[in-house]
Amino acid sequence: MLNNKVSKAVRLAIAFGATSTAAFSASSFAAEEGAEKVERIEVTGSRIKRTDMETASPVQVTTAEEIAVAGFTRVEDMMNSLPQLEASNTAFQSNGATGTATLDLRGMGAQRTLVLVNGRRMQAGGIYTQSADINQIPAALIKRVDVMTGGGSSTYGADAVAGVVNFVMNDQFEGFEVDIGTTAYQHDNDNKYMQGLMDEKGFEYESGNTGFDGASFDFAATLGGSFDGGKGHAAGYFTYNKQNELRQGARDYSSCALSAAGTACGGSGTADNPNFYISAPNASGVVDFDDYEYWSLGQDSSFVSGDGNLYNYAPINHFMRPDERHTLGMFANYEINDHFRPFMETMFMRDRTTAQIAESGTFFNDNYLIDFDSPLLNDTQRQQLADRFGLGSGDQFATYIGKRNIEGGPRADSLEHNSFRLVLGSKGEVNDLWSYEAFAQYGSTSSSSAYENDFFGPRIATALSANGEDCSATDGCIPYDVFQFEGVTPESAGALTGTAILNGVTEQFIVNAFVTGEFEFSLPSSDYPIAAVFGAEYREETFSRTADEVYAQGLLLGQGGTTKSLNGEYDVTEFFGELSLPILEDKPGFESLLVELGYRWSDYSTSGSEPTYKAAVNWDVNSDWKIRSSYNRAVRAANNGELFAQQSTGLWAGSDPCATATPSLSAAECANTGVTAGQYGNITKSPADQYNGFFGGNPDLTPEIADTITLGVVANPFEDFNFSIDYWDIELEDAIDNIDPEIIVEQCGKTGDAVFCDNIQRTPGSGSLWIGSGQVIATDTNLGNIHYEGIDVSANYSVDIAGGTLKTSLIGTYMLSKEFDNIPGVSEVYDCVDTLDNGCFPQPEWRHVLTANYDTGSWWRATAKWRFFSGVNDYTGNDTLVKDNGIGSQSYLDLKGSFTLNDYTSLLIGVNNVLDREPPLVGGTLSTNANAVAGYYDTLGRYFHASVSFKF
Structure with a gap:
């Protein structure tokens, strides 16, 4: 009977193993001494180690070879190219960058994707995120990456709502290997649409061939081998990566910020030549928006109309941040005997990056009272104030100021992360049938943010003091000569800036x-024994973030609020268990049936007890066809940030539907949001x-509850071809999040419901949500329901051609629904598949990666890859989105060549996005950076990469 079991196991492994990206581990069943002993393996999705069966959960496997040939020096780029993932925190973010790289499976949020290394969870990434930072993971030592859909809370604990991404490391590496690589981008700036929009505004931009830019350098050294007669093994690594910056001004399509509709170049009213809201003070001592002027400065320093005086802040922003990263670590194990095999894993990373954005400014942040007799004004301006508002000597006027600090240079957030992860444990045999594993794990990330060269609010007030006396009495104060055309000097601007410091440890x-x-x-x-796992886990998560007074009080005007x-x-x-129940085998239509x-x-400790559970069926119809299905109950308790973040002000990107002369909501609907009849059409x-x-946390949050169903078929219908098709459905209740502020305003207008309307506070007089005290309250809460469903497809085929072997593979995802019901019974349910409304991420219905690899069997190999995104065309906004009324389908072609130069040296050369496709352009409310969904679609044009490997 044992030989039959081994034979069946080997047959399954051959049929669905190394070439399949569907259900089965790439590990084969190793027989020893005439099949008297077989290797027990553990596959992502279950801790049960068996010799004859695999997990029923669908798992997408990406091998080390596939990672290497992709040419990416950042693990995040490789992972985000998979159809199952959306871009989360990436290197292509600047304003609001966290400095980390996180994974977002299915687009359900990085907080709902559990990231593991060798089946053990990673710690939180830093001061701005509670999700794992995959910058820590060395690409050079990755053996494979398993992406499991369908929840994994019963196996791994919380956070596995959307699924699990498990990085399996090559801890049995043998030899010494050095990899040296470089990458760069190249693009032809010939976007006539964007260039036309910038010509209309008089903005400058680059044109023609960019040459190579955004270059990086990558070095990795890996050393491994056995010791003490093969009883022990150790593998160590060191990597270094340096990424050069690339600013938005390097591409014509990102050289201005598109309007929300994408039909014009926008800009900021906080301009190099300042703009002012000016009036006589109202009863509250602030600008009277019932009787005011919006003025700028003429070249003679007189007040003139400020209409059209905008600053193009885009070119100086980072499109891709500069970054310098070191990682090192070691994996070791030693066999003392069959019962005691201690092991150790240690990983360290140090990462430094700088996120540069446009110069700071006053941003119409504060209301200033200026003396009519102030030395900052000239006689012409005083006469204009007298003629317009009847002011005279001894009076004051009120003003909001929009002045860009071009004299002082851009703002920069210097971010540093230092992470450390240590695992100490042991595994071994209890007896012939049972084994154990026990480990203690410690992970810590210390991180910091130093925000530099931002305007320091109190200094602005002093430098604009009503009669100049406060400035003259303050050391280092230079009057802010903002009322004189080009009157601000670099020295006076420099005296007005400050730095904010944020430090934290998780x-x-x-x-x-x-x-x-x-x-x-x-x-x-059944003739097969019942298998099981029984275990317990204790986990403690601690987060501490300390803000200095500058951050805590929001004293830097460019921050948009407090931190x-x-x-x-x-x-x-936690206590957990699994059972693997072989039901029957070797029956007609049932080669095996497993539950x-x-x-x-x-x-x-925060929310009490919650159970999670799963049930799965694995039905091998015959040696070539498998049917699988699973149900998972997943639970995610709120993390430290969601529970304990202090509530504070900040900025949100979007639009106010009651602003402009032609609001998208009616007068009655805008009245629900707090707009008066006089304000309507004038905001x-x-x-x-x-x-x-x-925004902020909420200590009363309850856990999220998710139910996940998968149903699939895996088949090997004929030789050299296999495929899998899996349907998955995720329903999440009590979702932890904040309601998008734009949705709050929209739903308040349409429904008038206090659930929404009580969270809108408009600035008295102006009705604004961005000038003065206006804001939308959007703290964390348990929302309503989220429903995602889709179909994953995977196929592999190989054929011998012209003396070589052509291997093709396809992985794809078809999204059926992505529904949000924020407040059941009150809000409208909306679906984000193939739509750009409601603040949706641009989710295409279909996305795939098709790869063809030709191996000559000699010294060279060629690879071609086609990455495809279907269009996202459902857009019902009042204006056209860019020029295509939506996002058209996107195709990217990648070509690679691998060359074995000798027994020790190999070379890889490749070009991604060979045809130099630009990212689809989107308006300001949809862009994540630089008019693009950055890091999701190819962002910077052609990507050249080359690397050489030395193996000894």
């Missing part, structure tokens, strides 16, 4: 132990599409 401590094996009995209908300190911690005690069950009980929109919000 810590994770885990103790985990489990036993896994097979019982000596089976079900009456508070954050301190929080929670712990969870998998899992249960985990979790007790959180100024934000030129930068940024509005004030009030």
Whole structure:
């Protein structure tokens, strides 16, 4: 019977193993001494180690070879190219950058994607995110990456709502290898549409061939081998990566910021030549928006109309941040005997990056009272104030000022992350049927943010003091000569800036132990034994973030609000188990039928106990066809940021539907949002599409509950061809998030419901949501329901051609629905598949990667890859989105050549996006950076890469 089991296991492994990206591990079943002993393996999705069956959960496998040939020096870029993932935090972000790289499976949010290394979770990434930072992972030592859809909470605990991404490291690496590589971008700036828009505004831009830019250098050294007669093994690595910056001005399509509709170049009213809202003070001592002027400065320093005086802030912003990263680590194990095999994993990373954005400014942030007799004014201006508002000597006027600090240079956020991860444990045999694993794990990330060269609010007020006396009495103060045309000097601008410092440490401590094996009995209908795993885990998550007073009080005007300190911690005690129940085998239509069950009980210190569980069926119809299905109950408790973040002001990107002379909402609907009859049609929109919000955590959050169903078929219908098709459905209740402020305003207008309308506070007089005190309250809460469903497709085919082998593979995802019901019974349900409305991420219905690899069997190999995104065309806005009324389908062609120069040296050369396709352009409310969905679609044009490997 044992030989039959091994034979069947080997047959399954051959049929669906190394070439399949569907259900089965690439590991084969190794037989020893005439098949008397077979290797027990663990596959992502289950901790049960078996010799004869695999997990029923669908798993997409990306091999080390596929990662290498992709040519990416950042792991995030490789992962975001997979159809199952959306771009989250990436290197292509500047304003609001976290400095980390996170993964977002299915677009459900990085906080709902559990990231593992060798089946063990990673710690939070830093001061701005509670999700894992995959910058820590060395690409050179990755053996494979498993992406499992369908929840994994019963196996791995919280956060596995959308699924699991498991980085399996090559901890058995042998030899010494050095990899040296370089990359660069190149693009032909010939976007006539964007160039035409910039010509209309008189903006400058680059044209023609850019040459090579945005270059990077990559170095990796890996060393591994056995010791003490093969009892022990160790593998160590060191990597270094340096990425040069690329600014938005390097591409014509990002050299101005598009309007929300994408039909014009926008800009900021906080301009190099300042703009002013000016009036006589109202009863509250602020600008009277019932009787005011919007003025700028003429070259003679007189007040003139400020209409059209906008600053093009885009070119100086980073399109891709500069970055310098070091990683090092080691994986080691030693066999003392069959029962005690200690192991160790250690990983360290240091990463530094700088996010540069346009110069700071006054941003119409504060209301200033200026003396009519102030020495900052000239006689012409005083006469204009007298003629327009009847002011005279001894009076004051009120003003909001929009002055860009071009004299002082851009703002920069210097971000640093230092992460450390240590695992100490042991595994071994309990007896012939059972084995154990126990480990303690500690992970910590210390990170910092130094925000430099931003305007320091109190100094502005002093430098604009009503009669100049406050400035003259303050050391280092230089009057802010903002009322004189080009009157501000670099020295006076420099005296007005400040720096804010934020430091934080996140810590994770885990103790985990489990036993896994097979019982000596089976079900009456089966010859296979029942297998199981039983275990317990204790996990503690601590987060501490300390903001200096500048951050905490929001004293830098370019921050859009305050950034508070954050301190929080929670712990969870868990008990878990799994059963693998062979039902029957070797029957007509049932080569094997297996049921998998899992249960985990979790007790959180913050929200109490919650169970998670799973049930799965694995039905091998015959040796060539498999049907699988699973149900998972997943739970995600709120993290430290969601629970304990202090509530504070900030900015949100979008539009106010009650702004402009032609609001998209009616007068009655805008009245629901707090707009008076006199304000309707007279509210100024934000030129930068940024509005004030009030955000923060909520200690009363309850856990999210998700139910996931998968149903699929895996087949090997004929030789050299296999495929899998899996349907998946995820329904999430009590989703933890904040309602998009733009949706709050829209839903308030349409429904008048207090649930929305009570969260809108418009500035008295102006009705604005971006000037003065206006804001939308959008703190974290347990929202309504989220429903995602789709179909994953994977296929592999190989054929011998012209003395070589052509291997082709396809992975694709078809999205059926992506529905949001923020407040059931109150809000409208909306679907984000193939739509750009409601603040949706541009989710295409279909996305695939088709790869063809030709191996000559000699010294060279060629690879071609086609990456495809279907169009996203459902857009019902009042204006056309860019020039195509939506996002058209996108195709990218990648070509690679691999060359074995000798026994020790190999070379890889490739070009991604050979045809130099630009990213689809989107308006200001949809762009994540530079008029693009940056890091999702190809962002910077052609991508050249070359690397050489030395193996000894």
